Amino acid sequence: MSDPLRPLSVLFVEDDPDAQLLIERQLRRSGYAPDIRRVETLAELRAALAGPYDVVLSDYSLGAVTALDVLAVFRAEGRDVPFIIVSGAMGDELGVTAMLSGAHDYIFKGNLSRLAPAIERELREADGRRDRRAAQDALRRANEELEARIRARTEDLERVARSEREAHEALKLAQAHLVQAEKLAAFGQMVAGIAHEVNNPLAYVINNVAVLQRDVGGLAALVERYQTADAVLAREAPALAEEIRDAAARLDLPYVLTHLPAQWASTRDGLSRILQLVLDLRVFARLDRGDFDDVDLDAGVASTINVLRGRAAQRRVTLSLALGPVGRVYHQPSKINQVVMNLVANAIDASPVGGDVAVETRLAGAWVEVSVADRGEGIAPEVAGRIFEPFVTTKPPGEGTGLGLSISYGIVQEHMGEIVVSSEPGRGATFVVRLPRDRRALSGRDSIV
Ligand SMILES: Nc1ncnc2c1ncn2[C@@H]1O[C@H](COP(=O)(O)OP(=O)(O)OP(=O)(O)O)[C@@H](O)[C@H]1O
Ligand SMILES: [Mg+2]
Numbered sequence: 527m528s529d530p531l532r533p534l535s536v537l538f539v540e541d542d543p544d545a546q547l548l549i550e551r552q553l554r555r556s557g558y559a560p561d562i563r564r565v566e567t568l569a570e571l572r573a574a575l576a577g578p579y580d581v582v583l584s585d586y587s588l589g590a591v592t593a594l595d596v597l598a599v600f601r602a603e604g605r606d607v608p609f610i611i612v613s614g615a616m617g618d619e620l621g622v623t624a625m626l627s628g629a630h631d632y633i634f635k636g637n638l639s640r641l642a643p644a645i646e647r648e649l650r651e652a653d654g655r656r657d658r659r660a661a662q663d664a665l666r667r668a669n670e671e672l673e674a675r676i677r678a679r680t681e682d683l684e685r686v687a688r689s690e691r692e693a694h695e696a697l698k699l700a701q702a703h704l705v706q707a708e709k710l711a712a713f714g715q716m717v718a719g720i721a722h723e724v725n726n727p728l729a730y731v732i733n734n735v736a737v738l739q740r741d742v743g744g745l746a747a748l749v750e751r752y753q754t755a756d757a758v759l760a761r762e763a764p765a766l767a768e769e770i771r772d773a774a775a776r777l778d779l780p781y782v783l784t785h786l787p788a789q790w791a792s793t794r795d796g797l798s799r800i801l802q803l804v805l806d807l808r809v810f811a812r813l814d815r816g817d818f819d820d821v822d823l824d825a826g827v828a829s830t831i832n833v834l835r836g837r838a839a840q841r842r843v844t845l846s847l848a849l850g851p852v853g854r855v856y857h858q859p860s861k862i863n864q865v866v867m868n869l870v871a872n873a874i875d876a877s878p879v880g881g882d883v884a885v886e887t888r889l890a891g892a893w894v895e896v897s898v899a900d901r902g903e904g905i906a907p908e909v910a911g912r913i914f915e916p917f918v919t920t921k922p923p924g925e926g927t928g929l930g931l932s933i934s935y936g937i938v939q940e941h942m943g944e945i946v947v948s949s950e951p952g953r954g955a956t957f958v959v960r961l962p963r964d965r966r967a968l969s970g971r972d973s974i975v
Pocket of ligand 2: 802868871872926929931
């Protein structure tokens with residue numbers, strides 16, 4: 527029994543209908559059951575392109591067009607189907623040109639016995655090409671899959687690194703808060719202790735000075751009365767009178783008597799300044815009383831500034847104040863004092879000798895603003911973006927911990943406020959703290975802190 531005929535779908539580009547019969551017969555003889563679709567023009571070719579074809583057979587010259595034009599249409603579609611030129615009149619030269627343009631073979635109509643083997647070979651080669659393409663596709667897919675897996679893995683690793691970094695940051699921040707809280711507590715206790723210790727002797731010094739002023743005033747009046755008896759004494763007891771005169775000269779009695787009132791005044795002034803400082807220290811040191819309260823914010827700022835006057839004086843920095851008044855603000859006085867203290871201390875540190883630092887408070891609608899401006903060196907550009915991070919400092923070791931601003935930032939956050947800085951290198955820095963006058967009035971945000 528002979529082998530069954532193999533189906534073969536053929537696109538046949540040919541303007542001679544008789545040629546189809548020849549081809550069909552030749553293919554049947556070679557064991558194929560051809561299904562031939564014949565087209566005559568490029569337009570028909572385009573319309574027929576979609577079909578699945580095993581092979582394209584094309585005449586060389588079709589009126590105005592040639593097999594090369596047909597080939598171009600086919601290639602433009604990106605189809606890889608064996609393309610064989612079957613022509614009655616085509617020289618070897620044209621055949622070579624056609625093959626260079628992508629035709630797979632060319633056959634003369636007078637030698638159709640070559641057709642079947644050529645188709646056979648081209649189908650095998652097309653299969654080979656398909657297999658290679660499939661292998662390449664598989665390789666490309668495997669590559670893509672691998673790349674996707676590497677990408678996913680990299681992202682995983684980055685995520686892990688990120689969360690580790692975040693955990694580390696959180697730890698650093700928590701540690702900073704702890705250190706600062708302890709620093710504050712210790713500092714507060716020390717300040718409160720000193721204020722208390724100074725307060726007792728200060729109280730009796732102030733009392734005694736008042737008594738002394740009265741008594742010394744009386745004694746001075748008495749001495750003046752005695753002086754009126756000078757002439758009598760000189761006559762009655764000249765030696766004694768001489769002795770008294772010498773003693774008075776050594777004492778420079780007239781000077782002492784004239785300047786006593788001024789000295790009392792400056793002593794009283796000094797004492798009241800010490801008293802004010804002690805009171806300020808006590809206000810400032812109420813660090814344990816961290817409760818929110820409706821209290822005068824300006825008073826806290828003023829007392830904090832007074833605490834820093836010594837530090838300012840050391841560098842001959844003038845502290846100028848322009849306080850609101852902003853009145854009562856719902857806040858934690860001890861903590862906001864701490865913020866002001868950090869900002870003003872930084873401003874003093876940044877100021878040149880003889881510079882000045884301006885501290886202002888003002889109302890701005892439902893907010894109060896505290897601004898601290900200096901005309902120092904400004905914030906170094908390389909740290910500008912990080913100054914609110916803990917442990918970021920440009921001060922020499924032992925002078926700055928780099929915690930002041932990070933703690934201040936946290937405190938202002940707790941108050942639902944914000945802290946902003948503007949600085950021009952070489953022209954100073956201005957920090958502005960904005961706090962809600964009453965954060966209870968900020969709807970629905972009460973319970974956050
Ligand atoms: N007014 C300012 N002018 C210029 N630089 C400033 C000013 N305020 C802060 N800085 C910069 O920000 C850094 C961080 O300030 P921060 O108050 O957090 O820490 P510190 O002052 O260095 O140390 P600490 O306050 O803990 O003693 C400072 O070291 C300084 O470089
Ligand atoms: Mg500081």
